[in-house]
Structure formats: structure tokens, C-alpha cells
Amino acid sequence: MAPASREYLVYADGSCLGNPGPGGWGVVVRDRDGHVTELNGYAPSTTNNRMELMAAIEGLRATEPGAVVTLRSDSQYVVNSMTLHWKRNKNQDLWELLDAETKSRRVSFEWVRGHGDDPTNNRADELALSGANRRLIADGASMLRREPRASNNDDLIVETELSILLKRGESIRECAGCGEKFVSRRAGEDYCSLILCQFQARSDLTK
Structure with missing residues (x-):
């Protein structure tokens, strides 16, 4: 008998100090047993949309392939692009990464109101803002987990x-x-x- 897939609730948020400007992403991952993992990261020059995408990507990467994941984000850019198939005009490199992570899991995307009364979403926002300020204080975060910067x-x-x-x-x-x-x-x-x-x-x- 095949083992049951692990289930996760993931909150993902991005932040940018200027658009473009220094940015960060924050993730809170909770498994079915209530164990919580927090992650965040930093990018020196980016946009808010790219950080929202990076948060979703890193949130899924924090779960194993085959997992059942509910990913919540206050970014309509991310959620509606994944659920309503909004046209993707930019950030194709990150969309490809997000698609790849999504395909290897059973993922449901849900939109939540930002800066509202959801404490876990507010925590993801705090982690993203900390990342944008280079304060990588989250449990398990590498010192500088960043999106690749293309050479020019x-x-x-x-x-x-x-x-x-x-x-x-x-x-x-x-x-x-x-x-x-x-x-x-x-x-x-x-x-x-x-x-x-x-x-x-x-x-x-x-x-």
C-alpha cells in the first residue's frame, strides 16, 4: 500500500523596498502535525512581483515532491496567474520554475488579503520585509538565498x-x-x- 502524501499549508509573501529595489521573500510552512518551518531570502535589485514569485517557489521547494500543498498568497499576480491563467508578460524564468515545482505536487493556490487578520500571512510578510532589509532571521534560512542575477x-x-x-x-x-x-x-x-x-x-x- 502506497504511503499517504504529506500535506502542507504554505504562506508565501514578497517585499520590495522600491520597485525595482532591494527585495525579500518570506515563507511559513505548516505540516499536518503542526510543525512550522520559516524561511526568508534577499535579492539586491528586483521587483515586488519577482519576490512574490520567489516566495511561492521557495515555499513549494520546502515540501517534498508528491506532497499535497495549499499555498496562500496575498499576490493576485501569482494566484490569478496560476488559477485564472492570467497572461504572463514578464518574469518568464521564474514562471518556469514555479510551474515545474507545481507539476511535481498537488497544489491549490488561494488568495488571502494582505495586512489583514490572518496572523500567518502577516508573519510571512514580516519575514519578506526582514529579507528585503538583509535580516535573514528565519529558521532554516541560508545566509543569502537569492534569485540569480543575470550579468550584463x-x-x-x-x-x-x-x-x-x-x-x-x-x-x-x-x-x-x-x-x-x-x-x-x-x-x-x-x-x-x-x-x-x-x-x-x-x-x-x-x-
């Missing part, structure tokens, strides 16, 4: 010109914490100077 031509030009100006022993590396490029001044330097990244670097040394 200006970045490549600056990196090429900077490489010519590097001193002996310096190199351009990608931070293992936030994913941004930085100038490394010694071998084995995997983290940039951001406080959260340095916290993660020092935490790794104590493991």
Missing part, C-alpha cells in the same frame, strides 16, 4: 578593465555567500566583505 555587458566590461588593474596575488572571485563578484586579496578567500557573508565564513570555520 556593463558588468563584463568593468570586470575586464578591473582585471588589468589587479595587484599581485589579487583575483576576481564569486562570493560563496551572496554570489556577487569581489576582489580577493589572498588564496582561498571565498567570501566578500559583507557582514552576512563574513558571518557565514566564520560559521563555516567552526563546523
Whole structure:
């Protein structure tokens, strides 16, 4: 006899300080036994809609494939696109990720009013705002869980010109914490100077 699918209630919310601007996503996941997991993340330059999508994606990723999930969001952009098939004009990369996570689970999308009397939705909003402010305080959150940032031509030009100006022993590396490029001044330097990244670097040394 096949085991019963796990059931989850997921609240997902996004936040952006400016549109575009620094953004964050927040997720609260509750299983049938009442166990609650909280997650949040940060993106340095994004939009509110992208953070709403990232919240839904990460909320589903916090459940196993095959699970039965009720995902609640105060974003009509997300919920109506998934239930009423609103036209998707932007953010195709994230829509593809959300579709993939949805297809591997039995997901019901429900809209809830934002900043209302639902305490769990309000908690997801708090987590998203904390993420936008780089306060990744949620249980189980990695130090900087971020959406990938595509390189543009200006970045490549600056990196090429900077490489010519590097001193002996310096190199351009990608931070293992936030994913941004930085100038490394010694071998084995995997983290940039951001406080959260340095916290993660020092935490790794104590493991």
C-alpha cells in the first residue's frame, strides 16, 4: 500500500523596498502535525512581483515532491496567474520554475488579503520585509538565498578593465555567500566583505 502524501499549508509573501529595489521573500510552512518551518531570502535589485514569485517557489521547494500543498498568497499576480491563467508578460524564468515545482505536487493556490487578520500571512510578510532589509532571521534560512542575477555587458566590461588593474596575488572571485563578484586579496578567500557573508565564513570555520 502506497504511503499517504504529506500535506502542507504554505504562506508565501514578497517585499520590495522600491520597485525595482532591494527585495525579500518570506515563507511559513505548516505540516499536518503542526510543525512550522520559516524561511526568508534577499535579492539586491528586483521587483515586488519577482519576490512574490520567489516566495511561492521557495515555499513549494520546502515540501517534498508528491506532497499535497495549499499555498496562500496575498499576490493576485501569482494566484490569478496560476488559477485564472492570467497572461504572463514578464518574469518568464521564474514562471518556469514555479510551474515545474507545481507539476511535481498537488497544489491549490488561494488568495488571502494582505495586512489583514490572518496572523500567518502577516508573519510571512514580516519575514519578506526582514529579507528585503538583509535580516535573514528565519529558521532554516541560508545566509543569502537569492534569485540569480543575470550579468550584463556593463558588468563584463568593468570586470575586464578591473582585471588589468589587479595587484599581485589579487583575483576576481564569486562570493560563496551572496554570489556577487569581489576582489580577493589572498588564496582561498571565498567570501566578500559583507557582514552576512563574513558571518557565514566564520560559521563555516567552526563546523
